[in-house]
Amino acid sequence: MSEILSRSRRAGRAGKVGRAGPSAWLAAPALAFFLGFAVLPMLGVVLLSFTNWDGLGAITWGGLTNWTHVLTSSVTATSLWVTAKIMFFSYIVQTPISILLGVFTAGRQKYRTVLAVLYFVPLLLSSAAVAIAFKALLDPNFGVGPALGLPVLAQDWLGDPNLVLFVVVFVIAWQFVPFHTLIYQGGVRQIPASLYEAAEIDGAGRVQQFLHITLPQLKYTIITSSTLMVVGSLAYFDLIFVLTGGGPGISTRLLPLDMYLTGFQSNEMGAASVLGVILVVIGLALALMLQRLGGKDRNVSQLEGA
Amino acid sequence: MPSRVADRDTAPPPQENVRETSAAAAPTRRRRNILGGLGGWVWLVVIILPIYYVVITSVKEQAGFFSANALLPPADPTLANYELVLHNQFVRYFFNSVVITIGSVIPALLVSFMASYALVRGRGRFLSWTNSLFLLGLALPIQATIIPIYYMITKMHLYDTLLALILPSIAFAIPITVLILNNFMRDIPRDLFESMRLDGCSEWSMLWRLALPMTRPALVTVGIYNGLQVWNGFLFPLILTQSPEVRVLPLSLWTYQGEFSVNIPAILAAVVLSTLPLLVLYILGRRQMLSGLTAGFSK
Numbered sequence: 001m002s003e004i005l006s007r008s009r010r011a012g013r014a015g016k017v018g019r020a021g022p023s024a025w026l027a028a029p030a031l032a033f034f035l036g037f038a039v040l041p042m043l044g045v046v047l048l049s050f051t052n053w054d055g056l057g058a059i060t061w062g063g064l065t066n067w068t069h070v071l072t073s074s075v076t077a078t079s080l081w082v083t084a085k086i087m088f089f090s091y092i093v094q095t096p097i098s099i100l101l102g103v104f105t106a107g108r109q110k111y112r113t114v115l116a117v118l119y120f121v122p123l124l125l126s127s128a129a130v131a132i133a134f135k136a137l138l139d140p141n142f143g144v145g146p147a148l149g150l151p152v153l154a155q156d157w158l159g160d161p162n163l164v165l166f167v168v169v170f171v172i173a174w175q176f177v178p179f180h181t182l183i184y185q186g187g188v189r190q191i192p193a194s195l196y197e198a199a200e201i202d203g204a205g206r207v208q209q210f211l212h213i214t215l216p217q218l219k220y221t222i223i224t225s226s227t228l229m230v231v232g233s234l235a236y237f238d239l240i241f242v243l244t245g246g247g248p249g250i251s252t253r254l255l256p257l258d259m260y261l262t263g264f265q266s267n268e269m270g271a272a273s274v275l276g277v278i279l280v281v282i283g284l285a286l287a288l289m290l291q292r293l294g295g296k297d298r299n300v301s302q303l304e305g306a
Numbered sequence: 307m308p309s310r311v312a313d314r315d316t317a318p319p320p321q322e323n324v325r326e327t328s329a330a331a332a333p334t335r336r337r338r339n340i341l342g343g344l345g346g347w348v349w350l351v352v353i354i355l356p357i358y359y360v361v362i363t364s365v366k367e368q369a370g371f372f373s374a375n376a377l378l379p380p381a382d383p384t385l386a387n388y389e390l391v392l393h394n395q396f397v398r399y400f401f402n403s404v405v406i407t408i409g410s411v412i413p414a415l416l417v418s419f420m421a422s423y424a425l426v427r428g429r430g431r432f433l434s435w436t437n438s439l440f441l442l443g444l445a446l447p448i449q450a451t452i453i454p455i456y457y458m459i460t461k462m463h464l465y466d467t468l469l470a471l472i473l474p475s476i477a478f479a480i481p482i483t484v485l486i487l488n489n490f491m492r493d494i495p496r497d498l499f500e501s502m503r504l505d506g507c508s509e510w511s512m513l514w515r516l517a518l519p520m521t522r523p524a525l526v527t528v529g530i531y532n533g534l535q536v537w538n539g540f541l542f543p544l545i546l547t548q549s550p551e552v553r554v555l556p557l558s559l560w561t562y563q564g565e566f567s568v569n570i571p572a573i574l575a576a577v578v579l580s581t582l583p584l585l586v587l588y589i590l591g592r593r594q595m596l597s598g599l600t601a602g603f604s605k
Contacts, residue, residue, distance in 0.1 A: 021424075021427045021428040021429060021509070022423055022424050022427050022428045022509040022512075022513070023424070023428070023509065024424055024428055024430055024432050024433050025424075026420040026421060026423055026424035026428075026513075027420070027421040027424040027425060027428075027432075027433060027436050029416075029417040029420065029421070030417040030418055030420065030421035030440075030480050030484065031421065031436050031439075033417060033473075033476050033477045033480060034439070034440065034443060034477050034480050034481070036473075036477065037455065037458075037473055037474045037476070037477030037478070038443055038446060038451060038474075038477045038478060038480075039439070039443075040454070040458075041451035041452075041453075041454035041455045041458065042446060042450070042451050042454075044451075044453075044454030044457065044458075045450060045451060045453060045454050048453060048454060048457070055456075097349070100342070100345060101345075101346070101349060103342070104339075104342045104343075104345065104346050105346075112346070115346055115347075115350055116596075117592060118350060118353060118354065119349065119350070119353055120588075120596060121353065121357065121585070121588070122353065123534065124534070124581060124584040124585060124588055125538070125581055125584075126537070126538035126539075126540065126555070126556040126559070126580065126581075127538065127540060127556070128538075128540050128556040128557070128559045128560050129556070129559055129577045129580055129581060132559055132560075132563060132573060132574070132577055133356050133357075133359070133360045133574065133577055134356065136359070136360075136363065136570050136573070136574060137356055137359050137360075139570075141372075142371065142372055142376055142570075143376055144355070144359060144376055144377060146376070147375045147376035147377040147378075148377065174352065174353070174356070177349075178353075182596065182599055182600055182603070183600070183603045183604055185600055186599075186600030186601060186603060186604030187604045189600070190604060206339060221604055224603065224604070231444075231445055231447070234447040234449070235447055235448065235449065237449055237540075237541060238540035238541060238556070241540075242540075242559075242560055242563075256447070256449040256450075259449060259450075259452075259453075260449070260452075260545075263452075263453055264545065269453055272453055273453050273454075276449070276450040276451070276452070276453055277450070279447050279449060279450035280446065280447065280450045280451075283445050283446060283447045283450065284442070284445050284446070286445070287444070287445030288445075
């Protein structure tokens with residue numbers, strides 16, 4: 001952050017003509033929208049977490065009851081655990097695939113371009129469409145499993161609490177790997193070709209080039225992509241809402257879903273607001289943590305791409 | 307990413323580099339990447355199989371659906387499912403999606419562009435504070451704020467209107483838009499502004515006559531990105547609307563799922579129909595879209 005700030009400040013001073021730059025009022029409309037519909041609600045959710053509200057009637061002060069209720073609830077503990085698991089598994093599945101595909105599609109051969117065009121089709125689909133497609137596809141009776149004649153594939157994928165999490169991680173990867181592949185493709189194309197030429201002369205093989213040139217050069221791309229992926233995993237709501245509805249039982253009820261169900265189905269807006277506050281805190285904490293990992297001198301770069 | 311951004315400025319086409327060297331150093335560089343190729347084809351199957359399944363199922367007759375092999379194309383494809391969906395208000399949902407997408411993307415670009423110009427070229431505590439706030443906004447999960455937004459929208463008597471979807475969508479598009487625009491705005495050479503100023507241009511005309519053309523590629527990129535986000539958005543429509551008159555496409559899929567619960571081919575026809583417009587746009591503007599997104603996000 002400070003980097004951007006100091007840069008823009010320096011830029012201001014460099015204008016030696018001595019006249020003022022553009023009016024700060026130009027930023028006012030954007031700021032107003034953002035304050036009104038993002039910052040104000042963020043503060044509002046903190047306030048609402050101390051109240052009781054059913055979504056329609058009057059709002060009454062509730063003190064800390066929602067907080068103690070939510071923090072001691074086993075559903076909250078489960079949903080935090082589910083959120084952590086989905087975040088972890090989808091991260092370790094998506095990142096290597098995206099990096100490899102990014103490197104692969106950065107090549108200029110014709111057939112790779114054709115492949116890449118098809119790879120990016122999932123970018124166009126809404127989470128609702130993806131979830132509905134996979135629900136049909138995974139059906140144990142008339143989905144793809146029985147069609148292939150492999151009993152292993154004809155499982156009740158979405159009905160088995162032990163399997164469903166991995167199905168969810170797979171569907172998430174199907175939908176989001178293309179986007180991260182695109183980011184890595186851009187990163188790889190920015191690596192100067194001279195580095196590879198030098199390595200070639202030194203006799204480095206393909207794997208060595210990948211490990212010693214490509215990966216280190218992609219450091220900041222990795223941070224950008226990781227930030228988006230980790231913070232974004234708090235936003236898998238739509239996909240999971242349509243795909244499993246949090247079930248079976250509460251085995252895929254991750255935090256945002258728990259919040260929705262608590263607020264808009266059980267009509268406990270106060271308790272849901274507590275979950276909202278927890279979401280905000282987790283989101284900001286993760287972003288700051290990843291920013292740290294990027295190194296202090298670069299503490300903005302990864303967010304710049306976000 | 308300052309250093310790399312600088313590289314890009316002076317040596318604009320990294321792509322060209324790759325092409326040249328791979329051509330020049332062909333004998334050494336052309337060792338076959340068998341593993342990469344294999345992985346690439348495997349992933350293609352992973353991507354294509356669900357799409358194939360959706361498309362062939364959508365042209366199957368509902369009656370034969372349960373008995374037929376799911377992976378074989380139907381002997382006699384039918385468009386009846388599409389007809390059914392189109393008769394169920396699909397056009398209206400499509401039109402609503404168009405309205406909220408255009409209604410959010412254009413204002414978001416406009417206010418973000420003006421803000422970015424001020425943030426990059428201006429100075430002062432107010433602007434630096436604003437910039438930090440937008441950066442912070444990137445890490446803010448939309449879901450967390452949905453209850454207060456619901457409250458506000460109800461109080462503003464906008465519940466169940468398209469405007470209820472547009473206003474928060476603009477707000478949540480701003481941080482990323484400003485950030486990507488900042489990255490491009492910063493690369494406009496200072497001299498250009500100076501010489502325009504010497505010619506007596508006002509800041510306002512520099513904004514439109516210099517900054518706008520120079521950041522046009524970034525505007526297109528981030529416009530496409532935001533457009534996809536709004537078009538495919540599910541949460542705001544789910545919570546802030548109710549009537550079929552203001553229903554948008556992603557939500558309509560969800561409701562079709564309830565209405566046609568036993569008619570899977572019809573639901574999948576709706577999935578195809580909802581994706582078709584974007585697919586057409588993708589085929590037409592693929593190069594622009596992909597290269598824009600790649601540059602925008604890796605810059």
